[in-house]
Amino acid sequence: xxxxxxxxxxxxHYKDLNQKIHDALGSGGKxxxxxxxxxxxYIADGLKNDIxxxxxxxxxxxxxxxxxxxxxxVNNNAQDAVGNTMNGGKIVVRGMAGDVCGYGMRGGKLFVLxxxxxRVGIHMKGYKMLxxxxxxxxxxxxxxxxxxxxxxxxxxxxxxxxxxxSTTGDYLGAGMHGGTVYIRGGADRKKIGKGVDVxxxxxxxxxxxxxxxxxxxxxxxxxxxxxxxxxxxxxxPLSTRPYAKLYTY
Amino acid sequence: xxxxxSTPYGKDYGGCGLVGIIDRSGRSVSxxxxxxxxxxxxxxxxxxxxxxxxxxxxxxxKNSFGMHIMYNDISARGPVEELIKTKLKLVLAEPVPVKKIxxxxxxxxxxxxxxxxxxxxxxxxxxxxxxxxxxxxxxINERIDxxxxxxxxxxxxxxxxxxxxDAIAEFFRMQDYSGYxxxxxxxxxxxxxxWWGGAHPFTILDWSIVHNGEISSYGTNxxxxxxxxxxxxxxxxxxVVAYLLDLLIRKKGLSxxxxxxVLAPPFWKDxxxxxxxxxxxYTALRMCYANASLNGPFxxxxxxxxxxLGLNDRIKLRxxxxxxxxxIVAIASEESAIREVIAEPDDVxxxxxxxxxxxxxKEDAKH
Numbered sequence: 237x238x239x240x241x242x243x244x245x246x247x248x249h250y251k252d253l254n255q256k257i258h259d260a261l262g263s264g265g266k267x268x269x270x271x272x273x274x275x276x277x278y279i280a281d282g283l284k285n286d287i288x289x290x291x292x293x294x295x296x297x298x299x300x301x302x303x304x305x306x307x308x309x310v311n312n313n314a315q316d317a318v319g320n321t322m323n324g325g326k327i328v329v330r331g332m333a334g335d336v337c338g339y340g341m342r343g344g345k346l347f348v349l350x351x352x353x354x355r356v357g358i359h360m361k362g363y364k365m366l367x368x369x370x371x372x373x374x375x376x377x378x379x380x381x382x383x384x385x386x387x388x389x390x391x392x393x394x395x396x397x398x399x400x401x402s403t404t405g406d407y408l409g410a411g412m413h414g415g416t417v418y419i420r421g422g423a424d425r426k427k428i429g430k431g432v433d434v435x436x437x438x439x440x441x442x443x444x445x446x447x448x449x450x451x452x453x454x455x456x457x458x459x460x461x462x463x464x465x466x467x468x469x470x471x472x473p474l475s476t477r478p479y480a481k482l483y484t485y
Numbered sequence: 486x487x488x489x490x491s492t493p494y495g496k497d498y499g500g501c502g503l504v505g506i507i508d509r510s511g512r513s514v515s516x517x518x519x520x521x522x523x524x525x526x527x528x529x530x531x532x533x534x535x536x537x538x539x540x541x542x543x544x545x546x547k548n549s550f551g552m553h554i555m556y557n558d559i560s561a562r563g564p565v566e567e568l569i570k571t572k573l574k575l576v577l578a579e580p581v582p583v584k585k586i587x588x589x590x591x592x593x594x595x596x597x598x599x600x601x602x603x604x605x606x607x608x609x610x611x612x613x614x615x616x617x618x619x620x621x622x623x624x625i626n627e628r629i630d631x632x633x634x635x636x637x638x639x640x641x642x643x644x645x646x647x648x649x650x651d652a653i654a655e656f657f658r659m660q661d662y663s664g665y666x667x668x669x670x671x672x673x674x675x676x677x678x679x680w681w682g683g684a685h686p687f688t689i690l691d692w693s694i695v696h697n698g699e700i701s702s703y704g705t706n707x708x709x710x711x712x713x714x715x716x717x718x719x720x721x722x723x724x725v726v727a728y729l730l731d732l733l734i735r736k737k738g739l740s741x742x743x744x745x746x747v748l749a750p751p752f753w754k755d756x757x758x759x760x761x762x763x764x765x766x767y768t769a770l771r772m773c774y775a776n777a778s779l780n781g782p783f784x785x786x787x788x789x790x791x792x793x794l795g796l797n798d799r800i801k802l803r804x805x806x807x808x809x810x811x812x813i814v815a816i817a818s819e820e821s822a823i824r825e826v827i828a829e830p831d832d833v834x835x836x837x838x839x840x841x842x843x844x845x846x847k848e849d850a851k852h
Contacts, residue, residue, distance in 0.1 A: 249527060275821025277528055294820050296528070313833060315819055316804055334820075334835065335804060353835055354801040377801060378838065426758070 241265040246272035250296065254281060261285055275315070280306055283325075297334075300327050303344070309455075316353065319346040322368070328455045332374065341368040341387065347452050350374040350395060354405070355382060362386025362415060371452045378405040381471070382429065385414040390448060392420045392463060408432075409471045413478050417471040418445055420463070431478050432471050441470060501673050501697035502529030503685075504817040505786040505793045506826070507666040511850030513541060514667055514813070516659035518826050523650045523669035525825035526818060530671025533679025535653040536645025538686045538693040538788050541664030543640050549576050549599040550618055550690075553635035553643055554625070555681060556594045561632035565625055566598075572621050573600040581644075581657070588652035593681050595635070597642075615690055615735060619714070622689060626718040633682045633719065638691040639790070645670075645684035653684075665846065668788050670695035674721075683721040689731045691790040696723040697818060698803045701781030709776035723785075729777050730787060741794055745841035747774040748785075749799045786816055792845035799839035807842055808833045814844045 241260045245253050253276050260268055266287050273279070273293030280289060282302040289308045291299075297316045300308055304323040313331035319338045326345040335353035338346050343366040354377035357370050361384075368387035374395045381389050391404060409417055410429025418441070423434050437445070446464060453460035504522045506514050519537060543551055552569070556562055569575055581595035602614045622634045636643035642664075644657035650671045654660075670685035676699065677683060686693040700706065700722035707717045707725050713736065715728035726748070733744040747770055751759075756767045771778070782802030787794040795816040797805050807816050808823035808830040815823045820833055836842045845851075 274824055275525060275819055294824055296819065296821055313820055315821065332833075332835070334806070335801065351835070354838065377835075379800075 239265075240267045240269055242269045242271065244272055245270050245274070245276060245293065248276065250276040250278050254278065257283075257289075261287065280308060300325070303327075313350075314348075318348075319344070319370075322346070323366075330456065335377065338368065338370045338389075341370070342366055343368050345451075346370045347455055348372050348374070349456050351376070352380075353377045355379045357384060357387075357389045358382040360384050360387045360389070360415060369448055371448060373452075373456065373458070375403045376405045376408075379407050379410065380405050381409045381412055381415070381417045382407065384409060384412040384417070384473075387415045388444070388448065389415070389417045390420075390445065390452075391417065392466075394420075394458075394463065403427075409473075411478070412471065413473045413476050415473075416441070418468050419471065420466040420468055422467060422469045423471060428471065431474050433474050434469050435472055437468055437470055441468075499531070499673055500529050500818075501685075502526040502671040502818045502822070503669065503695045503697055503784065503786055504815060504822050505666070505668045505695070505788065505795065506813065506815045507793050507844055507846075509812040509814065509844065509847050509850065511541075511665045511846055512812070513663040513665060516654070516662040516664075516667070519667040519669045520650065520654040520659050522815065522817065522822045522826045523671055524654075526671065526822050529673065529818060530650065531673050532649045532652075533647055533674050534645070534670075534672030534684035535648055535650035536643065536670050536672075536684045536686055536695075537654065537657070537659060538636070538666075538668040538688070538695075539642045539644075539659075539662045539664040540638075540666035540691075540788055540790065541640055542642035542662050543599070546577065546599045547640040549601050550637055550639055551641060552598045552600060552622075552637050553581060554596050554598065555633045555635050556596065556631060557633075557681075558631035559594050561629050562596065564629045565632045568621065568624060568629070569598055569600060572603070572617065574603050575600055582661070583656050584658055586652065586655055589646065589648050589656045592646060592656065612735070618690060619731070623714065623716045627716045635682075636686075636688045636693070638688065638693070640664075641688070641691060641693070641790075643686055643688055643693060645686065646681045647679060647684065665850070666788055666793055668693060668695050668786055668793075675699060677721045680720070682719045685723060686788070687719065687721070687724045687727045689715075689727045690735070691788075692727050692730050692734075693788040694723055694727045694730070694785055696726060696783055696785045698783030698785075698798065699781045700725065700779055700783065702779055705776050706779065726779070726785060726787075729779075733774070733777060741843050742841055743770065745794065745796050745839075745843075746770055747777050748779045749796055749839035750778050751839065752799065784818065791851055792843065794844075795836060795842040797836060797838050797840075801838035805842075806833065806835050812847070816842060816844075 269290040275296040277296035291310045301320040305325045307326045310329045314333040316334035321340045324344045329348045332350040338357045340359040351374035371390040409432040576599040685695040703722040710728040784803035784805040809832045
């Protein structure tokens with residue numbers, strides 16, 4: 237892995253910070269640690285390198301946008317739009333994350349320890365070998381998996397929300413037409429969007445879920461068996477082409 | 486914490502940014518603190534409007550209404566002062582101290598007037614006195630060319646204008662002010678002009694509003710408040726929210742939470758699922774105050790004499806996050822803006838859509 241390159245992000249604008257990251261990669265760096273990060277946007281924007289990055293502090297919006305390769309660990313909360321249109325690699329957030337995380341995500345993994353905000357995983361998609369995965373340890377705001385077209389979202393609800401109720405959010409999977417959402421503790425039928433159905437897990441689902449949860453628990457220091465012990469339901473789209481007849485008939 | 490310069494990185498920023506900081510114990514928060522927090526969101530705002538509200542700014546004159554007035558043309562001063570002297574008792578008139586800086590070319594002139602109700606009015610009739618102040622504000626805004634009331638509350642100072650938040654802070658000497666509650670806003674105007682009167686906060690009496698979003702229902706809301714004598718003259722949707730709150734809370738007697746439920750009402754489908762009493766309550770609120778509900782995306786902070794209310798639209802189309810450390814609570818567009826001034830918050834959480842976050846002064850600190 238080589239030496240760890242440390243970058244102090246204190247008071248740096250995101251452009252200067254990203255330049256320092258590029259400089260570090262240019263000098264052969266494979267392991268980068270950022271400290272005093274606070275709100276800088278677009279960190280690791282579009283990076284294709286096979287590297288590790290550790291972030292101390294709260295990264296700004298669009299962390300890992302268009303990223304395709306790096307493995308990023310955030311030792312704190314993250315803000316909105318983490319993993320926006322991400323193509324590959326992994327982002328592990330050891331706190332909570334904001335709205336629209338994993339927007340249009342097409343590959344890679346996003347693991348969040350605690351709650352996420354609204355519209356997480358919307359327009360997420362998969363194609364052949366690309367199968368994006370989002371795992372949320374806490375609860376989700378409304379519109380989780382809205383317009384989802386592929387990939388996997390796992391909602392664990394291991395912790396209560398700050399303000400009480402443990403939730404999947406409303407309009408869950410609204411407009412979904414591909415991919416799968418696994419929900420620990422089951423889905424509230426009143427909170428499900430149109431066009432989705434709730435189903436029991438098959439053996440294949442259990443196999444897939446076990447692999448994902450083991451990796452997630454490993455990354456975040458949780459007990460995988462305890463998590464897998466819960467009852468899961470899955471959300472699947474009723475149709476892969478809900479609007480097939482809209483323009484043709 | 487130093488005040489940092491606004492973005493030197495070209496015009497790739499977008500979205501409004503807002504922050505509110507309150508010390509529940511009533512202790513003073515420095516003007517620099519809100520400026521540091523706001524300016525840390527470098528990618529928000531575009532220099533076409535920034536502003537601050539400072540509650541607790543005028544402790545020596547806290548029983549008088551403080552009217553900050555902006556003159557686009559100083560010839561308006563005569564008619565304004567004549568109107569004030571006719572309707573109210575003038576305690577003190579002075580120019581708002583400013584520092585001329587290159588970043589703020591050709592600013593309007595600002596005066597502040599501390600006023601009391603006239604001797605003819607019953608001192609115990611607080612509502613009547615407030616109504617009188619509101620009518621004077623509306624008269625100035627509507628009838629006197631080139632004069633606009635920036636703020637009219639007690640112990641409240643509002644500074645706003647066209648410029649980046651650090652420049653506006655320097656121009657108005659924010660470092661000289663402190664208060665128990667401060668609001669800040671950096672604007673990215675989308676569909677109304679970026680002019681001095683269009684910067685946030687928007688205020689009436691003790692209410693002040695900063696807002697990120699669009700009030701799509703502005704026309705409906707504007708016509709509604711006009712029925713009660715409020716005049717929207719500042720060419721920006723957010724103005725109407727200040728008047729709605731004065732109407733709903735002061736005039737109609739709604740609680741803060743009820744007023745929040747009027748602005749961001751629960752969906753009918755959710756009302757249908759409620760227990761009977763709650764169902765009746767929310768149905769009544771929606772029926773009575775349909776014209777006061779806000780459509781469109783918003784995150785708003787509302788300051789008032791005893792606290793702050795944060796509210797999102799009911800499907801959460803704008804960011805809002807809360808942080809707390811001891812008695813200090815900050816609500817902002819981004820967590821980083823909170824951490825810029827509160828290093829290790831005890832708690833950080835994201836409010837639910839349509840769920841008001843209300844933080845008031847502790848009982849012994851109330852005004």
